[in-house]
Amino acid sequence: xxxxxxxxxxxxxxxxxxxxxxxxxxxxxxxxxxxxxxxxxxxxxxxxxxxxxxxxxxxxxxxxxxxxxxxxxxxxxxxxxxxxxxxxxxxxxxxxxxxxxxxxxxxxxxxxxxxxxxxxxxxxxxxxxxxxxxxxxxxxxxxxxxxxxxxxxxxxxxxxxxxxxxxxxxxxxxxxxxxxxxxxxxxxxxxxxxxxxxxxxxxxxxxxxxxxxxxxxxxxxxxxxxxxxxxxxxxxxxxxxxxxxxxxxxxxxxxxxxxxxxxxxxxxxxxxxxxxxxxxxxxxxxxxxxxxxxxxxxxxxxxxxxxxxxxxxxxxxxxxxxxxxxxxxxxxxxxxxxxxxxxxxx
Numbered sequence: 648x649x650x651x652x653x654x655x656x657x658x659x660x661x662x663x664x665x666x667x668x669x670x671x672x673x674x675x676x677x678x679x680x681x682x683x684x685x686x687x688x689x690x691x692x693x694x695x696x697x698x699x700x701x702x703x704x705x706x707x708x709x710x711x712x713x714x715x716x717x718x719x720x721x722x723x724x725x726x727x728x729x730x731x732x733x734x735x736x737x738x739x740x741x742x743x744x745x746x747x748x749x750x751x752x753x754x755x756x757x758x759x760x761x762x763x764x765x766x767x768x769x770x771x772x773x774x775x776x777x778x779x780x781x782x783x784x785x786x787x788x789x790x791x792x793x794x795x796x797x798x799x800x801x802x803x804x805x806x807x808x809x810x811x812x813x814x815x816x817x818x819x820x821x822x823x824x825x826x827x828x829x830x831x832x833x834x835x836x837x838x839x840x841x842x843x844x845x846x847x848x849x850x851x852x853x854x855x856x857x858x859x860x861x862x863x864x865x866x867x868x869x870x871x872x873x874x875x876x877x878x879x880x881x882x883x884x885x886x887x888x889x890x891x892x893x894x895x896x897x898x899x900x901x902x903x904x905x906x907x908x909x910x911x912x913x914x915x916x917x918x919x920x921x922x923x924x925x926x927x928x929x930x931x932x933x934x935x936x937x938x939x940x941x942x943x944x945x946x947x948x949x950x951x952x953x954x955x956x957x958x959x960x961x962x963x964x965x966x967x968x969x970x971x972x973x974x975x976x977x978x979x980x981x982x983x984x985x986x987x988x989x990x991x992x993x
Contacts, residue, residue: 650823656797656857657824663853664833667840672702677828679753679778680711686773687738687765691731694839700729712751715742723907723976730979732908737765755779768814776827784817785831786810789838795870796842799859803873878941885911885984886926886951894966895985896953897975909967909977911984912951926951933987937980948984 673685708714726735760771772785802809824830888896
């Protein structure tokens with residue numbers, strides 16, 4: 648595609664963004680740290696969810712140095728409910744690296760940003776272009792969908808081939824941009840608000856005149872669908888066990904997926920590995936459904952009792968005051984369970 652066409656596309660996108668952009672908190676001044684936090688939060692998380700957590704997180708950790716000096720448990724507690732907790736751990740590791748290697752200031756180039764833990768090609772491009780107005784390409788799901796339609800790329804959604812082609816086109820486009828910050832954010836906004844996965848609003852799209860899929864009537868076909876992985880249905884019992892003070896027995900996860908997160912005991916009711924004892928299940932309180940990647944889980948909430956001999960808790964287990972749950976890192980399904988139980992203080 649000729650340079651002049653790329654330039655028209657980038658110019659139209661920039662102009663549209665200046666008029667149509669949503670008022671988001673990290674767009675007030677484009678502080679690099681706030682841009683970084685927002686981009687990490689937005690990975691695999693919907694905008695409306697991120698907006699509920701972003702300002703609370705920034706209140707707790709207003710700058711890189713504050714975040715870098717914080718304990719992991721504090722960071723995970725502030726992240727609770729956003730899911731994919733590895734992001735929070737990598738953000739903390741990255742903040743410590745920024746302080747130790749860059750004096751507390753994020754670098755502006757993609758090459759240097761890529762040396763920071765947790766910052767991959769997309770996040771590096773987003774920080775460089777949005778925070779520093781550098782000509783760095785970015786490609787996420789929204790951008791790949793736009794490029795697939797714009798250039799009629801015959802590859803399945805999220806496939807390596809589509810992503811390679813999208814990065815090449817994104818790089819060609821941003822090189823022609825006079826305002827990379829507006830161009831890249833404009834592409835993301837068009838993907839979120841106009842060029843949607845289903846029923847794209849082509850009649851109001853600023854890029855419709857340049858869109859090959861629009862011209863051939865194929866916006867509903869592109870990007871091509873991929874074969875979905877089958878989902879797995881699971882049923883998991885959760886045990887609500889309290890002591891005389893009203894505290895809940897919680898288990899601190901030590902595995903890779905949700906390390907240091909607190910959970911209600913579930914699955915095998917042999918609770919303590921050093922002295923296995925059975926919990927006595929009393930009453931089914933209720934059920935709810937929760938989806939984690941390809942797993943569709945029905946959680947069953949049971950009230951349960953433990954023997955007096957272990958009411959002090961030990962090992963990876965702890966008694967937690969329900970009123971303190973906001974300070975304790977825990978996955979969103981635990982919050983759902985406790986709302987169902989309607990524990991005092993929640």
